[in-house]
Amino acid sequence: MKAAVIVFPGSNCDRDMQVALRNAMDSEPVMVWHGNSEMPDVDLITVPGGFSYGDYLRAGCMAAKSPIMKEVVNRATKGVPVLGVCNGFQVLTESGLLPGALMRNAALKYVCRDVHLKVAANDTVFTSQYTPDQLIRIPIAHHDGNYFADDETLKKLEDTGRVAFHYCDETGAVTDAANPNGSQLGIAGIYNKRKTVLGMMPHPERLADAELGGTDGQSMFKGLVQALS
Amino acid sequence: MNDTANLTPEITPRIVAEHGLSPAEYGKVLEIMGREPNITELGIFSVMWSEHCSYKSSKYWLKTLPTEAPWVICGPGENAGIIDIGDGQAVVFKMESHNHPSYIEPYQGAATGVGGILRDVFTMGARPIANMNSLRFGQPNHPKTKHLVDGVVAGIGGYGNCVGVPTLGGECTFHAAYDGNILVNAMTVGVADTDKIFYSAATGAGNPVIYVGSKTGRDGIHGATMASAEFTEDSEEKRPTVQVGDPFTEKLLIEACLELMQTDCIVGIQDMGAAGLTSSSFEMASKGRMGVSLNLDNVPQREENMTAYEMMLSESQERMLMVLKPGSEDQARAIFEKWELDFAVVGTLTDTGRMVLMHHGEKVADLPIDPLALASPEYDEKDRPWTPTPKPASIDAKSIPAPNDPLAALTKLMGAPDMASKRWIWEQYDHMVMADTMGKGRPGGDAALVRIHGTNKALAIATDCTPRYCQADPVEGGRHAVAEVWRNITATGAKPLAITDCMNFGNPERPEIMGQFVGAIDGMREACLALEFPVVSGNVSLYNETNGEAILPTPAIGGVGLINDSSKAVGLNITAEGLTILLIGETGGHLGQSMYLREIEGREDGAPPPVDLSAERLNGDFVRGQINAGSVVACHDLSDGGLAAAVAEMAMASTIGVALDKEAAGAIPLHAWLFGEDQARYLIATTSPEDVLNAASDAGVPATAVGTSGGHSFSVAGFSRPLTEIRDAHESWMPAFMGTV
């Protein structure tokens, strides 16, 4: 598998993503600078977390306008899988690849901690190594992860299995108490129609190494390598 | 020269006083200048000789601190201290205060504090890998406290999270003595290659002086003198001098500087901190024994019609000054332009030994560098007389009533503001970005553990100080602060290497305050020597008083340790049932100045627990050895709240309870055994108690089995409490206080 990591001014999980990919693929992902308008042929594009352009105005909005994003949208339209994590998710909604918007957390505070997620389905390139309804533990770290979409969009997402992960408690129950940011329906990540683009607030790349406290994130990268090699 | 001087106000005694210079100091100014300074020159003297920049009250004493060890590459005097961690790598770190600005504008004050300390570290060529923060607020029910906590924590997070450096730990306590003067001390730890370390000394007449980063505005003019003046009620009027931080620009600046540092363009580099362009250019020239000539027209400016005075004193954030090798400007410029940052050639180094400033084609200042730097005041014992703090009487534990239910007392203690979980704080900090924060070293443990990227090595980092001990006995408190940091690092298995300090005190012109300072330094010095734990950087913040009420003496210590095999590190959580809990160290049941005395008996008195430095060394080295030998499942040092609190913290970190065996108390009253704060102690959870006990006895280290893990309760002497109850008390205080429950 060949993978790219997009780097914006202010990205700060680009190295973390690079390391997680490298460990899973046994080769080097390419780091692609936001100002480029071209990108080598890759099987996976990742848009990492951070504070692109300081998250000023709206998280992800300025990054969504950078030259490389035209190419990302272009490839995504052709079916190249795209994974956006945290700020990357925000960039994907701002660029129109994913519906809805990520608003300020309901409690208005930045929140960094492990959360539990319920994996909806494993019929995607991202989740093949998980089982449906599997409970996983992955950290979040964001100020603007409060997923919003209009009712019609939400219904469509749920009805067509496009909610990738829901926040849940340690028993797997999707409850308000387990929702760390006020996201509608406890949504932690969503797919595009073809399920080739995934945006998620939690950081799988941060728990892909036992010494860091867990490996639940690793399965996503292993799954991608298996599906795309 | 003379025509411009005419444009500036006449230098009256009042203007001199407003610049914080005493008549005697102004006399020296006249002597050095050989004439009256103009306002720009006066401003330069004023900031260079402020307490904040010159350390005039503290220098004399700071020099007594041990600063050397075989692993020290660079001690105090540079932007940050540097220690060798082997394999061609070095750790660069420092702690700094941003107390006054944070009181005036908590969010921006704390944020710019983080920004400033980050710059001190990456200026030396290190990539920042960890931030810590040591916070002191007024009593929780003081009307300002909540607002200050909220703003400070948001500001630290807002800055650190955005630049992408994990904030891994710290301290946060409350006391009425900080009602009008909070403390916000921030520490940054970075990693550099030993052959790519950069210093501030600039050499080579004719070399270009370069300004990079954000533009200069009228921010924080007089920030440095403000940080050196005692607060009065009306100092809130100085508000508009607050600086606003831009962490996004800082992130770009980090990347651009580190990228430039991979080339060999740089001769010297220095961040613009307090007193901005003045102190950075002065320091670079003075350290290299050079002169400097700046053309202020070339300084990137954010506002119109800025004067030379304003530009020289501005504290706009996210700016750096560098001296480059001639001819390398274009290569450097390309890097900064890629990162979308300002880059301007603002001057040249000269061999005149003078600082000459040009503005609009005129010479607006011309002063000698060395005389100004060397003549900066240093107050010795005559100028800053001090009286030692009277030793408090010891309290006999038997005179303190025993609680009816010791576990009710424990539950109350664990929910007291100083003891309660600070999760509310650390969850607002990204403590995992950079993906090297070890699971065992996340916030909540003794020391933060962060891997050196791409290696098996890890750093252990801790900050500590117990101001109530320092208030009662500054010498003992100084010893204790250093020893506790050392202990926190040791409890992870890491070898403590060096410290940075942030000396927060009241008005040094009062002999009793100066006595606290001298005492604390004395205690720190002894501990540093005994523990081979030198001071490599630090910061002094004086005049922390309002209307004559001083803060508790607070010598905050930040320490760094190294563990060569990160897989050997331990955390404090009890991970299994049936582990034996061993208490290492001598227990006497010392309740004077204890958390128990304060929270349960409502008394803040007595002598603090004495720190026996040889016992610290012996016990700590033993514990570290056992951890590295693999005999230890979990380890925690004993501090506030003593044995009972430490056991509770270990149990709460997982869900497994502990039964303590009261027989182990021997003749000590149960409550003194449970809550006494005797020093040099650790708890170890182990599967091989016999081996550890034997080893301890061989080493001459006191060790006793005090309990066993199992169940989900804390029990002792027939009392029992579900862990969930203790945890509720521990976890709920801060969210309830801050109003998010």
Added chain:
Amino acid sequence: MKAKVHVTLKNGVLDPQGKAVQHALDGLGFDGIDDVRQGKFIELELSETDADVARARVTDMCEKLLANTVIENYAIEIADA
């Protein structure tokens, strides 16, 4: 020429900041507040001197960057400075 842009949340889009402000005001003892909505106020200094041209360009800026039209509305005022 100065342009003032108000970016506000569309009706029906929940407003966590407005809600939190309302809650905080409540906590400070201000009662009788039925609703709070928080938006952005952006002031632009333009070298353009024709008001119609300026308005058209600012509209374009709003569509392309200043507002997220999935959730936000915008309103533009043009004024001589």
Added chain:
Amino acid sequence: MKAKVHVTLKNGVLDPQGKAVQHALDGLGFDGIDDVRQGKFIELELSETDADVARARVTDMCEKLLANTVIENYAIEIADA
């Protein structure tokens, strides 16, 4: 009764957001933008019916919560809704 509050940064206070927006607009090819400043726009729905009383209360709210008067100015408009 409706109150509209504009909270803007004081003159001379650095506005990182405004700066970044200006830069981004530049990158999108919008030239001739001399300055961008970003502030907040807060709309409050009050049950109060007396405009003077409403203004006084909103002023109090601004001082206590809505504006950070260390670095921000505020302006209040009261309108019948």
